[in-house]
Amino acid sequence: MDYITVEEARDREGLRLVLSAGVPGPWGEATKAMMAYKGLDYAAVSQEGGGENAALLEWTGQTSAPVLVADDLPPACHWLDLISLADRLQPSPPLIPTAPEQRAMATGLCALIAGADGFGWQRRLLMIHPMMSLDPVPDLSLRLAHKYGYSEQAVAQAVPRIQEICAYLEQHLAAQAGDYFVGDAPGAVDFYWANFAGMLKPLSPADNPMPDWLRDLYTATDPVLQACFTPRLEAHRDMMYQRHIALPLDF
Numbered sequence: 001m002d003y004i005t006v007e008e009a010r011d012r013e014g015l016r017l018v019l020s021a022g023v024p025g026p027w028g029e030a031t032k033a034m035m036a037y038k039g040l041d042y043a044a045v046s047q048e049g050g051g052e053n054a055a056l057l058e059w060t061g062q063t064s065a066p067v068l069v070a071d072d073l074p075p076a077c078h079w080l081d082l083i084s085l086a087d088r089l090q091p092s093p094p095l096i097p098t099a100p101e102q103r104a105m106a107t108g109l110c111a112l113i114a115g116a117d118g119f120g121w122q123r124r125l126l127m128i129h130p131m132m133s134l135d136p137v138p139d140l141s142l143r144l145a146h147k148y149g150y151s152e153q154a155v156a157q158a159v160p161r162i163q164e165i166c167a168y169l170e171q172h173l174a175a176q177a178g179d180y181f182v183g184d185a186p187g188a189v190d191f192y193w194a195n196f197a198g199m200l201k202p203l204s205p206a207d208n209p210m211p212d213w214l215r216d217l218y219t220a221t222d223p224v225l226q227a228c229f230t231p232r233l234e235a236h237r238d239m240m241y242q243r244h245i246a247l248p249l250d251f
């Protein structure tokens with residue numbers, strides 16, 4: 001993927017999407033898949049995962065990715081602002097249904113997967129954990145630990161919370177008449193789950209050519225975590241790539 005810098009992006013109009021360059025960050029990959037599904041084109045802007053990202057801080061008031069910026073509108077830095085902006089820019093096909101009951105369900109399920117303290121957040125705490133006992137602890141790990149709420153106590157509750165969330169996703173999906181989490185068409189929940197599932201079991205190296213060190217970090221080796229990725233949740237992930245997300249990933 002070709003990236004422009006934050007400095008170049010600031011001077012442009014149109015759609016710009018800030019992404020962690022060189023790595024398949026689940027938040028970013030899900031966003032790319034949703035933008036492609038809606039036919040929204042953008043200039044990709046590079047963020048350094050775990051880096052200082054001073055220019056991004058000055059532009060958007062924060063240092064994480066993804067961020068979607070449309071013309072002179074405020075940068076959408078939070079996942080819900082981001083998918084809402086994408087739906088306003090291109091209402092069809094929708095990422096979140098408009099009918100209130102389905103909308104509430106879809107938003108809640110997305111929060112369980114991609115929101116603060118959700119599945120991705122808890123899994124990330126487990127990934128940060130081994131880096132915190134290195135001597136010295138790398139700056140990147142210190143930044144991520146600070147930003148994403150790392151503590152011994154937070155790590156201690158990560159696996160049970162992932163178990164709870166995955167059990168709920170499994171139960172919810174099993175109760176659906178069709179293949180998708182909400183309604184009869186893919187939406188944000190499906191795109192988030194397909195991409196976040198890689199934090200337990202990444203796609204093959206041919207489909208996801210991520211660096212080996214990152215693949216090791218993403219691959220769950222704890223049998224308790226492996227069991228969270230039920231056959232139904234895995235089949236849903238595979239269905240999303242077969243039908244709705246282009247492979248190989250390009251980051």
Ligand SMILES: N[C@@H](CCC(=O)N[C@@H](CS)C(=O)NCC(=O)O)C(=O)O
Pocket residue numbers: 020025026027028048049050051063064065066077078079080115144147
């Ligand atoms: N504020 C974002 C957070 C997204 C997020 O967690 N981004 C991670 C993706 S791996 C990130 O940028 N990590 C690297 C960093 O913070 O430098 C949201 O709510 O969507």
